[in-house]
Amino acid sequence: MFTGIDEVGWASLRHAYGTAEDVPGLLRGLASTDPVERAAALDGMYDAVHHQGIVYDSTLACVPFLFELAGCEQVADRGELVELLISIGRGRGPEGGAGVGGGSADAGGGDVVMDTGGGAAAGIGVGGTATGTGVGGAAADTGAGSTAPNAGGEGPLAEAGGRGAPADAAVRARAEDFVVLVGDRDSDVRRAAAEALVRFLDQPARVLGLLRQRITVERDDRVLRALTESVGLFVRRHPAHAAEALDILLMLGTPPYDPGLRLAALGQLAGCAPDLLPADLVPTVVELLGERSEQRRSGRSKLIDRDHSDPDTLAGRLRRLRPSDEEGALLLRTLHTALGGRVSDRIALLEGQLSSTDPADRCNGVWMAAGLFREWRADYSVPVELIGEQLGVGAGPLPGGVESDRLRDAAVSVLGDLFHLAAPAADHLHTLVTARPDLWVHRWERRSPTLGGPLKSLARSGDPRATPVLAQVLAQPVVPDDLGRVIIHLGPSAAPLAPALRHRLGQVPLDSPETYDRAVPLLSALTALADREAVLEVLRLLGGMAEGVRLRHRVVESAVRALGVFGGGAEGVVPALRGLLESECAGVVAGALWSVEGDASAVLPVLVRELAGSDASRRRVAADVLARLGPLARAAAPGLARLVEAECAWERVAGACALWQVSGEVERVLPVLRAAWVGHPGVRGVVAACLVDMGAAGVPLHDLVDAELASPRRHLVRAGGHGSQDVLEDERLLAVCREVRVA
Structure with missing residues (x-):
């Protein structure tokens, strides 16, 4: 060897x-x-x-x-x-x-790209392919043994000629080895070799013949499903030979084949020949799912046995993250991926999954829902309510054991990333929070505690019933560091928490490595509540914080923004802010001083200086504040005009929005905003807010807003991962776009 x-x-x-x-x-x-x-x-x-x-x-x-x-x-x-x-x-x-x-x-x-919302559990592919990754929360590339072809989007020889072409050639040169391995005595080898044949053996007719032969003699269900997936991959890579391969998929999708194999065939057909799918696709899939679950319960089929003695290595940890019914997760994820924008079909399919009598099917359905919610806009009230129903399993003293916890945790994770869209499940979240005080706070072995998932999800949904529970958490000796960031989603209903938040802010140490982690979330909450009585605590932080505190400037920025919201007229605020006008937070300070004092002459020179500086983030802050000054900041127009030409899209947009507010210039601003909207979806929220302010002057860009409101796809969808607040950001964009059309 x-x-x-x-x-x-x-x-x-x-x-x-x-x-x-x-x-x-x-x-x-x-x-x-x-x-x-x-x-x-x-x-x-x-x-x-x-x-x-x-x-x-x-x-x-x-x-x-x-x-x-x-x-x-x-x-x-x-x-x-x-x-x-x-x-x-x-x-x-x-x-x-x-x-x-x-x-x-x-x-x-060696970091692993994973879905922090829990979705990695839906599709980690260590020791097995993960066809159709990217839906249901699966990480796009685990970097730990996952081979994850896209079930619906791969064209012929997609990788050929790419940056890894020498590696492709090196493996392709030994493709005959895969011909031998596809008949190996080890089923795991046969499973993987089936895909390798399709990818690296440059003899399509021979490859198809080998796949067909293996399907006729194979007796292992998992290998048969891998062969089925490989036939679908073959269709996408070799369209000239597709007709013969599609006949194989059509055959595998009918009785007397195993329901799991039929589901696999339907998933592949959905990805490469959707016109061949049965008209009653969703009822058929739900029925097959039920048959497959019944087979597992009756002992005729079983879940893959997990070896809980996996070593504590990267691959071992990923194995333990897999769903209990990994095959079921793979089958349904492939189908959901292939269905893509057929959102009504996918919602109906989810309702069938989430109504299953099998908790493993329901758990897989929860993760499938995460991918749908994250990528597409629709009315999700029914599936969200069904996800909420899964929380009832964990409301008592864990009668269902590990599977019960798995389902509950999956539901909580998905609901937590929906924010106000989780409202249809709020009653279920509240029931769980009330029944399980032990879940209010999550305590970690090596870091500070955080708010427990059920309570966090309830608060993020904006439900006022979270407020009294958060008050109890605030009364505990140790308060989760992230509590303040959650409170901001409760709006005015969180007002009763202000005294406790002030008290906690007054206890934040001024010279500790924990100062940032403890202070900033509390400042965010008090700012959102506009709590004028917190001025003394904020001034204490600004005046007494040690120079060497970790991320000190971030704490100062948060404190200054708080004073800008509720410090007007309070003793000591203006001197404290004026004393910071030469600091690295000068732009933020100028914005707060303008809010509390309204003296343009005091802040304009500072902002013009910041605009000419070398720090891009400080230039953006200055532009944002100059936009608030409007025509009073005309002296800054040349600097803003230069910012409009910046390399960074965020800077260009900030400069353009401010230039319009300051000078009323339209012809130079609108092309910049249009180009940024099209080329950089992340800035659309800022552009839309600017269009609200522009009123009639922004009408030439209303076609962008109309297209956004009509689009079924969320604007932050991207390959290779997602952010936990993508849904929230998209919903906020839609809300601002509606304002544009009303204005």
Whole structure:
């Protein structure tokens, strides 16, 4: 297996962390009889040699040895090695255009791209492909053994000629090995080799024949499903041979085949030939889902047994994150991905999943819903209410054990990212919060406590019933650091919390590493409540905070913004702010001083200076404040005109909006706003707010607003991940767009 390994000049090759001298040890570790050593070696391969999908010169040098390992029956976990080869073949060169063989790229510690909302559990592909990733909360690229083709969007030979082309060629040169491995005695090897055949063997007719042959003799359900997925991949990669392959999918989608296999076939048809789907697709899928669940309950089929003794490695941790019914999650995620914008069908399908008698099906449905909510706009009141019903399982003393907790936690996670769209589930959230005080606060082993998911979700939904519970949490000796950030979503109903928030702010240490984490959320909450009685506590923070405090300037900015909202007329506020006009927070300070004093002559010179500075974020702050001054800031017009030409879209938009407010100039501003709206979706909220202020002057851009309001797709949808507040930001954009049309 390792013939010639010591003749490779590993010291002259590179991986993510520098020289590749340690790679021979990793390769030998993959052949170890010790499962812990094998897992650690696989970790090393993904962490360093194939870090985040990157192919280095050392990665290419590993390919022959990986093929030898994958073909040796005495080696354990060979399916994972086949998956590693697939991932390498689909990889990319080091960032920065160095190409394969370039120097060290990202050496950032082997971070794994994961869905912090819990969605990673829906589709981590360690030890198995994750077709259709990106829906239902799956991470787009785990970087830990996942081979995740898009079930609906891959064209013929999509990777060919890309930055990883040398790696593709290296794996393609050994494609005959996959012909042997597709008939291997190890089912995990057969599963992975089916995909590898389609990707790397350049003989379409032969590949299709091999797949058809394996389908007729295969007896393992999981391998059959992998073969089915590979047939769908074949259709997308080789459209000239599609008709024959589609016949196979149509055959697999009918009785007497196993319901799980029929679901897999329907998912592939949805991705590559939707016109061949049955007219009654959703009822058919729901019925098959029920049949599959009944098979599991009756013992005729079973969930994949999880080995809870997985070593504490990256791959082991990802395995433990998988859903209890991983196959079911994969089948439905593939179908949801393929259905794409057929939102009404997907909602109906979700309602069937969430109404299942099987908790594993319902849990998968919850994660599928997360992907739909995040990407598409629609009325989700029914599925959200159904997700709320899943919280009842965990309302008592855990009668359902681990599966009960899994379902409850999934529902809480998804609802928490919906903010006010979670309102249809608020009654269920409140019931859970009331019944389970032990879930109010989440206590971590190595960091400060945070607000528990159910209470956080209830508060984020804007439900006033969260207020008295938060008051009890505020009365505890240790308060979660993130509580203040949650309170802002309650609006005026959180007013009774102001005295306790003030008290807590007055207790924040002025010289501690915790000052930032404790002060900023409290300041955010008090600012949102416009609590004038908090002035003394804010001034205490500004005047007494030690110079060396971590992120001190961020604390100062938050305190200054608070004074700008509720410090007007209070003793000591103006002198405190004037004393900060030469600080690195000068723009924020000028904005607060303008709010409390209204003296343009005091702040305009500061803002003009900030606008001419070298710090981009400070220039943007200055532009925002100048926009509030309006025509009084005409002296800043030349600086704003320069900002309109900035490289950063956010700067250009800030400059354009301020230039209109200051000078009323339209011809120069509107093209900038249009280009930014089209090219940088993240700035649309700022542009829309500017159009509200512009009134009739902004009418030439109303076509953008109309298109946004008519679009079924959320504006922040992007490949490769998402943010936990994407839905909130999109809903806010829609609200401002409606204001534009009313104005």
